Amino acid sequence: MSAGIDLENVCCDFGTFRAVDDANVSIRPGEFFSFLGPSGCGKTTILRMISGFIEPTAGVIRIGGQDVRGKRPNQRPTALIFQNLALFPLMPIWENISFGLEVRGVDKATRRRKAEDLLRLVDLPDAADKMVSQLSGGQKQRVAIARALAVEPSVMLLDEPLSALDLKLRQHMRAELRAIQKRTGVTFVYITHDQGEALAMSDRVGVMSQGRIQQIADPREIYNTPVNGFVASFVGENNIFEGRAGAAAGGMAAFDTEEGRFRARLAPEAEGKPVKLYVRPEHTVLTAAPGTENSVPVTVAEVSFEGPFIAVLARTAKGRAIVSEIRNDGQATVPQMGAAMHASFAAERAALLPDASVRG
Amino acid sequence: MQDMIRRYGPGLTLIICLLVAFWLVMLVIVPNITLLEQSFRPYLPVAEIGGPRDTYSLGNYMKVLDGTVEKSLLGISFTIPVHVYTFFLTIFYSILVTFICFLLAYPLAYYLAKIVSPKSLPTLLLMLFIPLWVSEVLRAFAWWIILAFKGPLNAMLLGIGLIDAPIRWTNMGYTGVVVGLIYTYVLFMLFPLYNAVQSLDTNQIEAAEDLGAPWWKIHWKIVLPHSKPGIASGSVMVFMLSAGSLLVPSILGSTTSQWFTQTIDQWFKDALDWNTASAYAFLLLILCTLFVTVALKLFRVRLSDIAK
Numbered sequence: 181m182s183a184g185i186d187l188e189n190v191c192c193d194f195g196t197f198r199a200v201d202d203a204n205v206s207i208r209p210g211e212f213f214s215f216l217g218p219s220g221c222g223k224t225t226i227l228r229m230i231s232g233f234i235e236p237t238a239g240v241i242r243i244g245g246q247d248v249r250g251k252r253p254n255q256r257p258t259a260l261i262f263q264n265l266a267l268f269p270l271m272p273i274w275e276n277i278s279f280g281l282e283v284r285g286v287d288k289a290t291r292r293r294k295a296e297d298l299l300r301l302v303d304l305p306d307a308a309d310k311m312v313s314q315l316s317g318g319q320k321q322r323v324a325i326a327r328a329l330a331v332e333p334s335v336m337l338l339d340e341p342l343s344a345l346d347l348k349l350r351q352h353m354r355a356e357l358r359a360i361q362k363r364t365g366v367t368f369v370y371i372t373h374d375q376g377e378a379l380a381m382s383d384r385v386g387v388m389s390q391g392r393i394q395q396i397a398d399p400r401e402i403y404n405t406p407v408n409g410f411v412a413s414f415v416g417e418n419n420i421f422e423g424r425a426g427a428a429a430g431g432m433a434a435f436d437t438e439e440g441r442f443r444a445r446l447a448p449e450a451e452g453k454p455v456k457l458y459v460r461p462e463h464t465v466l467t468a469a470p471g472t473e474n475s476v477p478v479t480v481a482e483v484s485f486e487g488p489f490i491a492v493l494a495r496t497a498k499g500r501a502i503v504s505e506i507r508n509d510g511q512a513t514v515p516q517m518g519a520a521m522h523a524s525f526a527a528e529r530a531a532l533l534p535d536a537s538v539r540g
Numbered sequence: 541m542q543d544m545i546r547r548y549g550p551g552l553t554l555i556i557c558l559l560v561a562f563w564l565v566m567l568v569i570v571p572n573i574t575l576l577e578q579s580f581r582p583y584l585p586v587a588e589i590g591g592p593r594d595t596y597s598l599g600n601y602m603k604v605l606d607g608t609v610e611k612s613l614l615g616i617s618f619t620i621p622v623h624v625y626t627f628f629l630t631i632f633y634s635i636l637v638t639f640i641c642f643l644l645a646y647p648l649a650y651y652l653a654k655i656v657s658p659k660s661l662p663t664l665l666l667m668l669f670i671p672l673w674v675s676e677v678l679r680a681f682a683w684w685i686i687l688a689f690k691g692p693l694n695a696m697l698l699g700i701g702l703i704d705a706p707i708r709w710t711n712m713g714y715t716g717v718v719v720g721l722i723y724t725y726v727l728f729m730l731f732p733l734y735n736a737v738q739s740l741d742t743n744q745i746e747a748a749e750d751l752g753a754p755w756w757k758i759h760w761k762i763v764l765p766h767s768k769p770g771i772a773s774g775s776v777m778v779f780m781l782s783a784g785s786l787l788v789p790s791i792l793g794s795t796t797s798q799w800f801t802q803t804i805d806q807w808f809k810d811a812l813d814w815n816t817a818s819a820y821a822f823l824l825l826i827l828c829t830l831f832v833t834v835a836l837k838l839f840r841v842r843l844s845d846i847a848k
Contacts, residue, residue, distance in 0.1 A: 232750075233746060233750075253746070254753060259751065264743055266743035266744045266746070266747040267747075268744060268747075268748075268761075279753070280752050280753075283748075283752050283753040330751075331752060
């Protein structure tokens with residue numbers, strides 16, 4: 181039913197522009213895998229190569245272990261959900277859903293029954309005879325999913341299908357998509373530039389930049405231990421310090437900045453490379469007394485109340501901004517503007533990371 | 541109207557309105573009304589015009605039923621008024637021209653709208669347009685030369701050995717007329733079709749392919765239904781222009797081809813009977829409009845769809 185996908189050294193050039201550079205990834209059968217990256221990073225190109233609309237310039241793509249080179253999209257066991265959904269406006273909903281069955285020569289009664297089953301699966305039981313234009317955005321979304329599921333694909337490819345929906349609906353559809361994926365067991369490959377979407381839904385995430393896959397890991401690892409500066413800053417916020425790293429010992433290293441000497445984690449593969457220090461705002465604490473390690477005296481410059489948390493922007497004597505997020509547990513104290521405090525962070529929570537890996 | 545006055549001022553608005561009114565009234569309504577009025581009156585010597593015999597009747601229209609001929613189709617013989625016969629042949633060959641224009645224009649329109657790279661599109665469109673700059677008379681004569689007994693078409697067919705002896709293309713019934721009309725009017729099919737296909741979201745084609753549809757099914761289920769208004773407007777255009785063409789049938793017609801417009805022309809110029817000629821012209825207009833209306837109904841296209 182579901183199949184894995186292997187990309188081996190896959191490259192894709194458009195003229196002199198390299199859209200995807202040496203992509204290697206092994207997506208497991210039944211996995212919910214997301215490619216996350218800014219626009220133009222090559223994630224849609226990867227999706228279109230898997231679905232067969234673009235042939236890779238180099239490398240091999242295997243779906244369920246089979247090399248799919250030279251196979252047209254209509255010969256691959258994949259179903260693509262387009263960003264704009266691409267429903268057929270001239271057909272009623274049930275014909276939309278059963279289109280893939282019709283081209284396979286399935287008779288009308290069976291098609292109708294299958295379409296109604298799928299409409300129940302996506303929770304739209306009464307929509308069979310409606311036209312596309314009569315549905316709301318979220319309903320169209322479900323029809324697109326049903327249409328793709330109708331051909332019983334081994335792999336579902338989703339190209340930012342939630343981007344056109346409003347926030348509430350998007351969050352609802354996230355859960356829905358995840359549930360449908362679990363129910364059907366089909367491998368989902370999901371493309372998004374929304375880190376929240378990728379982290380919340382995926383089993384694993386591949387973060388991309390400039391045609392390269394920067395890191396492949398489960399969402400927690402992506403967020404907690406990013407491998408480079410790009411992944412750290414694209415997924416979540418950071419306070420960033422520039423400086424020089426000293427020798428590493430036991431995975432930790434000293435880091436000299438103009439704000440003083442810090443200690444932070446340093447991965448073995450980053451040793452010797454130019455690195456910056458990244459620490460999350462929620463791991464940065466503001467206290468009246470100096471912290472035990474990695475402490476900097478600061479002045480509170482801005483306080484913004486976000487609801488679940490309070491973001492405090494403080495400045496060092498040299499004018500560097502440091503953001504600290506305080507969780508709003510109902511009794512959190514908000515620092516006064518202009519208050520002199522100390523920002524500090526645990527060395528375990530700070531990482532010395534090189535810049536993104538780029539081609540060359 | 542209020543909006544126009546506010547935007548262009550009363551002077552310019554007045555000039556625009558007067559020009560439009562002049563065009564509509566003097567160049568469209570008055571001549572047509574005059575011909576329509578004439579078509580109900582008999583053809584009389586100058587002295588009798590306005591006399592007791594000058595009364596309104598449908599006589600000129602009924603002339604189309606005069607003078608029957610023996611014809612046979614599929615082995616069935618029948619007698620039919622000769623002008624009615626001409627009319628049916630005109631309609632039949634105009635439909636044929638429209639259909640062949642569609643067959644030629646559809647792949648080209650699809651290619652231009654969906655396959656060709658945007659960079660080379662202007663060049664291709666220009667190449668299609670340039671022949672339009674040449675006068676219709678010259679283009680018809682060009683085909684007269686191409687189809688001539690010792691012309692390039694015969695030379696080519698003889699050269700590649702497809703035929704053993706040259707063919708008299710321009711003396712084979714309606715062949716020359718059909719070829720000439722297709723060449724003259726195919727672009728009127730191409731451009732509405734191109735517009736229609738171009739407005740189709742390419743994702744729909746890809747979605748159909750992704751769902752497993754073979755190429756012909758994609759065209760049958762997705763591209764053609766979407767292009768229906770374009771097909772309809774192109775077909776109406778080509779059909780009406782073909783049925784109303786006089787020049788092409790006159791130049792490329794054979795001894796055995798007669799176009800209904802040629803009959804009208806003969807009433808005007810040979811018989812000098814403007815009254816009957818007008819009646820025939822209105823018959824052609826009314827019947828063709830009726831035919832098109834019925835055809836649009838059959839294919840479930842509304843006029844408002846075509847206007848889009």
